[in-house]
Amino acid sequence: MATIMIVTMIGLLLLGFPMMIPLTVAAIIGFYMTFNGFGQMGTMIQQMMGGIRPTALIAVPMFILAADIMTRGQSAQRLINMVMAFIGHIKGGLAVSTAASCTLFGAVSGSTQATVVAIGSPLRPRMLKAGYKDPFSLALIINASDIAFLIPPSIGMIIYGVISGTSIRELFIAGIGPGILILFLFSLYCIAYAYINKVPTEPKATWGERGQSIVQALWPLGFPVLIVGGIYGGIFSPTEAAAACVLYALILEFGVFRSLNTRDIYKIAKSTGLITAVVFILVAVGTGFSWIISFARIPQTMLEAIGIMDMGPNGVLITIAIAFFIACMFVDPIVVILVLTPIFAPAIQASGLDPVLVGVMITLQVAIGSATPPFGCDIFTAIAVFKRPYWEVIKGTPPFVFLLLLSAGLLVVFPQIALFLPELAFR
Amino acid sequence: QDVWRYAHEEFEDDVQDVFAYKFKEYVEDNSDHTVQVFRFGELGESDDIMEQTQAGILQFVNQSPGFTGSLIPEAQIFFIPYLLPTDEETVIDFFNNSVAINEMFPEMYSEQGLELLQMYPEGEMVITTDEVVRSPEDMRGKNIRTMTNPLLSETYRAFGASPTPLPWGEVYGGLQTGIIDGQENPIFWIESGGLYEVSPNLLFTGHGWFTTALMANQDFYDGLSSDDQQLVQDATEFAYDYIIDHISGLADDMLEAILERSDDVTVTRLDEDEIQAFRERAPQVEERFLEMTGDRGAELLEQFKADLEAVSN
Amino acid sequence: MSDSPTQEHRSSLPGILGHIDNFLAKAESLILALGVLLMALNTVANVVSRFTLGESLHFSEEVNRILIVMITFAGIGYAARHGRHIRMSAIYDALPYSARRVLMIIIAAITGTIMFLLCYWSIGYVHGNLRTGRVLPTLGYPIWFIYIWVPIGLAVTGIQYWMTAIKNITTRDGEIYLSTAVTDGYDEEEEMLAELQDELAEKQDKPGTRSQQEKD
Ligand code: NA
Ligand code: NA
Numbered sequence: 001m002a003t004i005m006i007v008t009m010i011g012l013l014l015l016g017f018p019m020m021i022p023l024t025v026a027a028i029i030g031f032y033m034t035f036n037g038f039g040q041m042g043t044m045i046q047q048m049m050g051g052i053r054p055t056a057l058i059a060v061p062m063f064i065l066a067a068d069i070m071t072r073g074q075s076a077q078r079l080i081n082m083v084m085a086f087i088g089h090i091k092g093g094l095a096v097s098t099a100a101s102c103t104l105f106g107a108v109s110g111s112t113q114a115t116v117v118a119i120g121s122p123l124r125p126r127m128l129k130a131g132y133k134d135p136f137s138l139a140l141i142i143n144a145s146d147i148a149f150l151i152p153p154s155i156g157m158i159i160y161g162v163i164s165g166t167s168i169r170e171l172f173i174a175g176i177g178p179g180i181l182i183l184f185l186f187s188l189y190c191i192a193y194a195y196i197n198k199v200p201t202e203p204k205a206t207w208g209e210r211g212q213s214i215v216q217a218l219w220p221l222g223f224p225v226l227i228v229g230g231i232y233g234g235i236f237s238p239t240e241a242a243a244a245c246v247l248y249a250l251i252l253e254f255g256v257f258r259s260l261n262t263r264d265i266y267k268i269a270k271s272t273g274l275i276t277a278v279v280f281i282l283v284a285v286g287t288g289f290s291w292i293i294s295f296a297r298i299p300q301t302m303l304e305a306i307g308i309m310d311m312g313p314n315g316v317l318i319t320i321a322i323a324f325f326i327a328c329m330f331v332d333p334i335v336v337i338l339v340l341t342p343i344f345a346p347a348i349q350a351s352g353l354d355p356v357l358v359g360v361m362i363t364l365q366v367a368i369g370s371a372t373p374p375f376g377c378d379i380f381t382a383i384a385v386f387k388r389p390y391w392e393v394i395k396g397t398p399p400f401v402f403l404l405l406l407s408a409g410l411l412v413v414f415p416q417i418a419l420f421l422p423e424l425a426f427r
Numbered sequence: 428q429d430v431w432r433y434a435h436e437e438f439e440d441d442v443q444d445v446f447a448y449k450f451k452e453y454v455e456d457n458s459d460h461t462v463q464v465f466r467f468g469e470l471g472e473s474d475d476i477m478e479q480t481q482a483g484i485l486q487f488v489n490q491s492p493g494f495t496g497s498l499i500p501e502a503q504i505f506f507i508p509y510l511l512p513t514d515e516e517t518v519i520d521f522f523n524n525s526v527a528i529n530e531m532f533p534e535m536y537s538e539q540g541l542e543l544l545q546m547y548p549e550g551e552m553v554i555t556t557d558e559v560v561r562s563p564e565d566m567r568g569k570n571i572r573t574m575t576n577p578l579l580s581e582t583y584r585a586f587g588a589s590p591t592p593l594p595w596g597e598v599y600g601g602l603q604t605g606i607i608d609g610q611e612n613p614i615f616w617i618e619s620g621g622l623y624e625v626s627p628n629l630l631f632t633g634h635g636w637f638t639t640a641l642m643a644n645q646d647f648y649d650g651l652s653s654d655d656q657q658l659v660q661d662a663t664e665f666a667y668d669y670i671i672d673h674i675s676g677l678a679d680d681m682l683e684a685i686l687e688r689s690d691d692v693t694v695t696r697l698d699e700d701e702i703q704a705f706r707e708r709a710p711q712v713e714e715r716f717l718e719m720t721g722d723r724g725a726e727l728l729e730q731f732k733a734d735l736e737a738v739s740n
Numbered sequence: 741m742s743d744s745p746t747q748e749h750r751s752s753l754p755g756i757l758g759h760i761d762n763f764l765a766k767a768e769s770l771i772l773a774l775g776v777l778l779m780a781l782n783t784v785a786n787v788v789s790r791f792t793l794g795e796s797l798h799f800s801e802e803v804n805r806i807l808i809v810m811i812t813f814a815g816i817g818y819a820a821r822h823g824r825h826i827r828m829s830a831i832y833d834a835l836p837y838s839a840r841r842v843l844m845i846i847i848a849a850i851t852g853t854i855m856f857l858l859c860y861w862s863i864g865y866v867h868g869n870l871r872t873g874r875v876l877p878t879l880g881y882p883i884w885f886i887y888i889w890v891p892i893g894l895a896v897t898g899i900q901y902w903m904t905a906i907k908n909i910t911t912r913d914g915e916i917y918l919s920t921a922v923t924d925g926y927d928e929e930e931e932m933l934a935e936l937q938d939e940l941a942e943k944q945d946k947p948g949t950r951s952q953q954e955k956d
Contacts (some may be wrong), residue, residue, distance in 0.1 A: 014828065014830075014831050015831065015832065015843065015847065016827050016828060016829045016831065016832030016833075016843065016847060017827060017850070018825035018826065018827045018847075018851055019817075019825070019826045019827055020825065020827065021850070021851050022852055024858065025801070025854065026853055028854075028857075035484075038861075040482065040484055040716075041864070042482060042861060042864050042865040042868055043478075043479055043482065043484060043791035044858075044861065045861050045864075046471070046475055046478055046748055046861045046865060046866040046889070047471060047475070049890070050472060050475050050811070051470045052808055052809065052812055053472075053805060053808075054594065054596070055594040055597075055804065055805075056594060056596055056597065056866070057803055057808065058779060058783065058804050058808065061455040061776055061778070061779060061808075061811070062780060062783065065776055113648055116790045124742055131504075153599075153603070153828035154893065157602070158596060158599050159596065161620075161621060162438060162441065162619060162620050162839070164439075164623075165438075165619050165622070167621055167688075168599055168620075168621040168624065169621060169624045169625075201863075206932065231604055232604055233604070233605070234605025234606045235603040235606065235787075235791075236594065236606065236787060237597050237600070237601060237606055238597075238600075238849055239597075239783065240784075240786065242783075242789045243779075243780045243783030243784045243787070244784060244787065244804045246780040246784070247784050259433045261895050265777075266773050269772070269774075269776040269777050270773040272772075272775075272776045272853060273771075273772030273773060273775055273776045273811050273814070273815050273817055273818075274772060274811065274819055274822075274824060276776070276808075276811055276815060277812045277815020277816050277819055277952070278810075278812055278815065278816070278819045278824055278825055279812075280812040281812055281815075281816050281817075283824070284812065291470060291471065294465075294469045294470060295465075295470060295484075297463065302655055309656070332483065335468070335840055338467070338468030338469065339469055342438070342439050342466055342469075347814065373549075376829065380826050383826045384826060387824075388824065389827070389829060390827065390829060390830065390834075391828070391830045391833075392829040407931070420841070476873075478868075482868075496877055497874045497875050497876070497877055498872060498873075498874055501881055503906065509918075535850070568794060570790070570796075575798070575802070575877055575878055576877050576878075577798070577878055589790070589794050589795055589796070590795075590796070590798075591790065591796045592798055592801055593797060593799070604779075670766055677769065735916060
């Protein structure tokens with residue numbers, strides 16, 4: 001059954017069907033074979049509804065809306081101009097700043113999709129203008145956004161922590177090392193890319209110009225204050241911070257800068273709704289797909305077949321990495337953690353692996369998986385928002401995925417990358 | 428040789444999971460049937476697995492009555508504070524002998540196509556807060572996270588706090604950043620969710636027990652041979668006896684584990700006078716319950732109180 | 741990130757069908773825009789209420805749940821109308837014109853059919869919810885009511901895809917239609933990006949003033 005589902009899915013995908021169809025047809029086949037007919041298709045619909053139910057998903061349209069308002073108005077430009085006044089003359093500076101912004105924003109907002117939009121919308125045009133190629137820019141934005149999974153607060157780690165009974169506090173701290181390592185590797189690649197492709201730099205700004213750019217950016221600097229201060233200050237949940245950003249963006253562009261009118265707002269909201277719908281319908285059918293996989297106990301059967309219980313600690317850790325990586329290529333990360341973690345629990349226990357290390361590895365794979373073709377929420381979001389063809393969005397990803405896999409490899413060989421901080425803090 | 432599918436709302440080694448695996452153990456040891464257990468999230472959330480059981484895809488489902496509220500409003504009676512006894516022994520007595528639980532509820536579930544097999548307590552509800560709280564006055568202005576349920580909100584309003592609904596995934600982060608000042612859960616959830624790390628002041632108010640229920644799809648159950656029906660009943664009893672034992676030591680073990688891991692944790696057990704200050708505020712929640720459930724709710728509430736009377740003496 | 745290629749949707753259908761189609765297009769965009777704005781308003785109102793009144797809006801979460809279903813299922817019809825559903829077109833793009841045309845007819849017809857199937861099953865699901873009488877805990881609304889958008893959205897999407905298939909069968913103008921209104925190819929987007937960059941360059945020169953291009 002699993003084979004027929006996967007083959008059908010990939011076939012339809014390659015033929016150029018709308019992405020929701022391969023997932024839906026594969027799920028329908030699964031339901032038909034499991035229940036000998038179409039008698040239980042109501043559950044497919046139920047799970048589609050379940051997929052778009054989580055309240056935390058609301059942050060996605062909210063950040064899309066705020067980012068669109070900022071980008072079409074002036075807030076985003078002013079913020080970027082300020083950053084450029086300081087780093088514009090450094091080779092690769094813009095790309096490194098983009099990576100760092102994605103990491104920070106993602107860390108705080110907790111949503112990688114929101115990060116793709118909020119940082120990507122204003123910075124992608126700027127990167128293109130500065131001479132970076134589009135596939136590189138898109139791949140950088142998509143992959144750097146995923147570092148957010150590793151930096152606290154991370155919803156993936158919370159869920160893993162609860163399921164596996166691992167200290168969430170230790171997990172949070174353990175994620176920081178690998179997160180910084182990946183950001184560092186990405187930055188090196190950005191600088192190398194800028195040198196190899198001879199991306200031009202801007203003339204160095206004077207301190208006067210820099211001061212001027214800060215003054216221009218004073219109002220828009222309220223956004224980072226609102227998000228970082230609001231969330232860590234205990235005023236907002238991440239979702240609420242997103243909505244607060246919408247309100248603030250409206251006040252700025254509508255009231256202070258007077259750059260948008262009511263008609264613009266209507267159009268922006270409509271466009272946000274459209275992007276939300278094309279991404280969420282994929283989340284919905286993906287949840288239906290994963291339900292039937294889970295119901296038919298396909299992961300358990302596969303793990304038994306490969307003899308997971310007889311592998312050593314490194315074998316188990318690598319198997320976990322591969323399983324989560326593959327699963328996240330097709331299914332929403334949170335669902336993957338919920339379904340797979342308990343299945344691996346006995347093997348983790350038997351092998352004596354540190355559950356904190358496993359948690360970091362799982363979070364890392366989940367991050368990689370959501371930026372990896374064929375199915376990845378961040379890829380869908382980038383396609384929907386930037387309106388680029390699928391191929392162009394994923395063309396630049398291989399070097400980034402390689403660096404991420406390299407980090408995963410390093411984590412197997414040097415678990416200290418993750419465990420150093422928690423050991424220092426708690427043990 | 429049949430496969431029976433059984434879903435519950437918790438994670439590995441949590442109370443519902445232990446119950447499920449004991450049920451499975453008995454069925455598999457005493458028959459040719461196999462039981463597949465699905466944990467939280469594997470087949471969806473609480474409402475999803477309930478619907479799947481009603482649709483007959485799953486044969487058994489464990490759902491807490493509080494979540495059953497959208498289907499059987501009267502089931503929310505367990506959210507009324509101080510309706511159940513405060514000490515463990517009397518609670519177990521109550522579950523064994525209550526007419527409301529053993530006779531009235533099965534009828535209500537049966538109207539929804541469900542065979543109620545067993546209601547059982549999981550553990551006392553414990554409140555955790557950012558500061559030590561001893562009285563409704565101390566509760567004033569505190570944002571306490573509750574599940575989205577009108578009666579739970581009413582309870583915390585009555586206790587003087589501001590009930591704040593927040594999805595489960597945001598609770599840990601919310602406690603850490605301070606958007607909420609506290610939450611309530613049984614102690615084993617506070618332990619496994621690490622909530623004590625970010626909300627270290629534990630308060631035992633004795634206001635309620637987290638209660639849950641195992642049920643079967645009724646058509647499935649009615650279609651079983653009388654031997655198999657007996658098997659299901661015996662397996663349920665086997666699991667129930669085990670779980671009653673299990674929870675009696677559990678709270679203490681979990682508390683010990685928490686205290687061992689964190690120096691910030693404080694434990695406050697209210698004395699009878701302090702409890703009285705909270706208990707006096709319960710009637711407002713009862714009123715809300717009656718508003719929501721009408722005559723049938725009133726009848727159930729009355730029976731609950733009579734049952735309580737019976738075990739307390 | 742800009743609007744759909746066709747700013748105002750003009751139906752290509754004849755007579756009364758065309759009017760219905762135009763009306764649906766307007767209704768979809770209205771639902772999308774208002775849905776998103778209401779979601780923002782609802783979420784912000786919850787924060788404001790928590791701070792000023794010390795009490796969260798308990799219906800807030802449920803309202804957002806209603807809105808997200810509405811946006812998603814109104815949006816998939818709108819996306820089908822404008823050819824905005826995500827697809828992996830690398831192999832398709834490499835094919836010659838006639839093969840692409842046939843493939844597009846097959847894709848649109850199958851997609852439309854699958855949407856109708858999902859629509860049919862979702863009616864069954866909504867009906868099941870109607871029968872059990874499940875309600876939203878706080879608002880007390882019956883749950884089937886929030887899912888009513890699901891079959892409607894799926895049906896509209898199915899119709900859009902079937903119309904696309906028919907359009908590709910009946911039209912022989914050297915174009916391939918991704919939807920009834922949008923032809924294959926990403927040229928328009930390329931142009932828009934160029935436009936965007938010009939706009940950016942201009943804004944940069946005079947950050948304080950409102951750019952001339954962006955009038956009403
Ligand atoms: Na994060
Ligand atoms: Na992926």
